[in-house]
Amino acid sequence: MPQLDFDNPLLLAQVVWLLIIFGGLYLLLAGKVLPKVGEVLEARAARIAADLEAAQAAKAAADAAMAEMRAAIEKARAEAQAAVAAALEAADAEAQARSEALNARLAAQIAAAEARIEAARNAAMGALRDVATETATALVARLTGSADPARVQAAVDRALAARGSA
DSSP, X not given: OGGGOTTOTHHHHHHHHHHHHHHHHHHHIIIIIHHHHHHHHHHHHHHHHHHHHHHHHHHHXXXXXXXXXXXXXXXXXXXXXXXXXXXXXXXXXXXXXXHHHHHHHHHXXXXXXXXXXXXXXXXXXXXXXXXXXXXXXXXXXXXXSOOOHHHHHHHHHHHHHHHTOO
16 A cells, blocks of 8 residues: 555655645634634524524513403403393393382282272172062062061071171
8 A cells, every 4th residue: 555655755745745735724714714604603693692582572572462461351351241240230120120010010900800809799799689689579479478678688688697798
């Protein structure tokens, strides 16, 4: 292998050129290329840091907006519940008022009906008294030949009083 032939007179010249080329590359990289790469890396790190700060600020703003939204939702929910409760209360009050008006009207109708029934009962009882008196007078007159209307009337009144129909 010729690379490992240390007796070759060109080996020393190759090593010298190798050191010169590597030295030149090092100086070129160290003087020109590496500072630019460092600047790019620093700029990138600064941009990443700025982006992280902006993201944290945006997250804080989003959290504040979310808290504000939750508070607004809770407030709206409370207002809605209050409105529903007020509507229910108003509906209950209206239903109660209608119920009371209906009850009063029905009570008046019942009282009027009871008065008509009582009047009809009294009229029927008066007619019953007259019919009973006439019937009793006719029966007594037919059985005995004569009837005293005053005595028959008194007997009918006693009989009706005994039955509790007077």
